[in-house]
Amino acid sequence: MPARFTLYYWPIPFRAQFARYILAHAGEAWDEPDVDALLVLYQAPIQGQPVPFMAPPVLHDAEADLWLSQAVAITSYLGERFGLMPGTPEKDALTRKVLGDCLDVLHGLTLNCGAAMWEDEGWAEFAEERLPRWLEIFEALGSRHGLQSDQGTLLGTDEPGVADLACAALWVTICDTLPELEELIAQHAPKVLALSRRIGALPTIAELRADQKQRWGNLWCEGQIEESLRSVLANWQR
């Protein structure tokens, strides 16, 4: 029987990782068609696409008859479906702020998905200023909502929610695939990293990670931009 949810994305973590962590944590099986099936969707004339979209991920919820694009919309939708949103307007909004921040970090680390390539000088500046600032934003948001006392009301709540899963999908995946960055993350966002690691060690998520490791190795965003990122990381003197 086909799964209720189908996720169309390139065979890499990157922007679909948030949806995958949520689906895995919810114990929901999902299909991920191969690249050929994705390309059929992606290259179809706009009028023929089941949801008109510019770039994957695309989610299909067969039960709700919904096709959806845009990572924040998808993640937020799955979170609601599985009861993983906080459930108050304020906390739901802050959860979507976290999702927006996560996506911005992906875009920052890839110079907007490869619009330019990394060079050592630009990387050094990013790694000394902007990336630490991002990490401090996550850490401060967590602390502001009780994470430092292990009584979090947004991150590190009793039951993992979308914000926790998104943090883990971002930072654990980076540690898994770009381990050169782990020390910097631990330095500027120790509590968020500890939380992310706890989430990453949950059986369902650990299984997803092991499966991805086996299939994709350390692939993160793929392409020339990943080559360029690995090249500056190799030269990087902290």
Next chain:
Amino acid sequence: MPARFTLYYWPIPFRAQFARYILAHAGEAWDEPDVDALLVLYQAPIQGQPVPFMAPPVLHDAEADLWLSQAVAITSYLGERFGLMPGTPEKDALTRKVLGDCLDVLHGLTLNCGAAMWEDEGWAEFAEERLPRWLEIFEALGSRHGLQSDQGTLLGTDEPGVADLACAALWVTICDTLPELEELIAQHAPKVLALSRRIGALPTIAELRADQKQRWGNLWCEGQIEESLRSVLANWQR
């Protein structure tokens, strides 16, 4: 008496325009502090920011004691507060897809907020391919949900919702400030442009537009990237 909502942003339309259209349509007065007040927030150490954030817009809802960043989170939150979200998980998700698409168009038109500058050749390619594709995505999404028959269930519904207001905040603002693009928009997204114009002509929105026109003229995203965009638009042969 201070307004319930305070919106911190540069004195330009761009990424805050979605929130402004919603606030105006909801008949809610809001404060927009001047650039000095924004800079105090923006340049504060992360720990001292009322919500840790990388870039404005930032919204303060005094009644809910909420500080929020990230345009999609803010817009979606305001939409919920004012009962302007569709109210079903599927339609709410598609509304957030529209918001994500709107932001992507802003980023596309500014080469990711000025990460690079426009040159004639790159612009011609964008204007011939990617921008028409974006417009067709909006148009097809509207049509898929009944916009073409004037019985829209997502865009062009009986009462304007967040998706309508977001479309208007994007396309009407572009027509208001970058009129060179209006013909292209009309060509590839005629129904969405007609809808956007209807929203833009509502008294509350028309008043906002007139006020912005008076204060900001045709300023759109400001800075070198706006100069660069205007320069390629001046040379552009359709």
